[in-house]
Amino acid sequence: MSIFSRAWDVTQAKVNALLDRVEDPNQALDLSYEKMLSGLQEIKTHLADVVTEQKRIEKQIQKAQDEVNQHQEEAEAAVKFGKDDLARAALEMKQKALSHAQALQQNLAQITPQVDKLKAAEQKFKARVESFRDDKEMAKAQYTAAKSVTQVNESLAGVSKDLGGVGRSMQRAKDKTEEMQARSEAVGELSDEGILNDPLETRSQTAQELDKLRTQQKVEDDLAALKSKVKN
Numbered sequence: 001m002s003i004f005s006r007a008w009d010v011t012q013a014k015v016n017a018l019l020d021r022v023e024d025p026n027q028a029l030d031l032s033y034e035k036m037l038s039g040l041q042e043i044k045t046h047l048a049d050v051v052t053e054q055k056r057i058e059k060q061i062q063k064a065q066d067e068v069n070q071h072q073e074e075a076e077a078a079v080k081f082g083k084d085d086l087a088r089a090a091l092e093m094k095q096k097a098l099s100h101a102q103a104l105q106q107n108l109a110q111i112t113p114q115v116d117k118l119k120a121a122e123q124k125f126k127a128r129v130e131s132f133r134d135d136k137e138m139a140k141a142q143y144t145a146a147k148s149v150t151q152v153n154e155s156l157a158g159v160s161k162d163l164g165g166v167g168r169s170m171q172r173a174k175d176k177t178e179e180m181q182a183r184s185e186a187v188g189e190l191s192d193e194g195i196l197n198d199p200l201e202t203r204s205q206t207a208q209e210l211d212k213l214r215t216q217q218k219v220e221d222d223l224a225a226l227k228s229k230v231k232n
Contacts, residue, residue: 025143025171029136032179036129039182043125047118054115057108064101068094079226087226091219099215128182143171 071094078086 025175026140028172028175029140032175032182033129033133033136035179036125036132036182040122040125040129043118043122047115047122050111050115050118054108054111057104057111061101061104061108064097064104067097068101071097075222076226076230079223079230084223087223088219091222092215094222095215095218132178132182 071090075087075090075094078084078090
């Protein structure tokens with residue numbers, strides 16, 4: 001072993017010994033619990049944001065469906081008065097509203113699994129936090145009792161109080177490991193969260209023209225059906 005490696009090991013040992021003396025395991029446990037609560041609140045915030053977006057899309061879908069019904073009624077009224085031009089215009093608006101509703105349904109189908117995933121993550125992490133809280137209180141009680149017994153025994157044996165920290169380095173390492181595992185779980189549950197983007201037009205000009213022709217054909221078909229319905 002080189003002199004530099006030995007010097008590093010000695011330095012690390014002294015740092016660890018210092019941390020053992022100044023760090024209170026009970027405080028470390030409380031800090032870990034506070035961090036877990038913060039992680040849980042972060043999950044709840046993400047969940048609230050996604051659910052809000054889900055509800056907004058649902059309202060937009062209902063609005064689009066209402067527009068479809070309204071344009072349908074307008075087209076029927078126009079046919080009754082023999083206003084084919086007004087009926088065509090109403091049916092065109094109906095087709096646009098239908099297309100909008102379909103696009104919104106696709107967005108809703110994408111966001112719903114994210115809501116379910118976040119709800120499951122929130123419940124799972126909440127259970128973990130509650131379990132950690134119970135274990136924390138038990139560990140704190142055990143540590144306090146052990147510390148008191150150790151101090152009494154040291155006093156009876158005339159041992160220096162500096163030796164009261166034996167085993168604390170292991171406890172500190174265990175506490176920090178539990179904290180890191182909890183943070184890893186929280187990040188893992190949210191790693192698959194997706195971001196919804198507004199739909200962009202990616203179709204070719206030909207595809208757009210064909211869709212327009214299909215819409216016009218649907219309008220003519222609806223008009224013919226309405227005429228037949230009014231005659232009957």
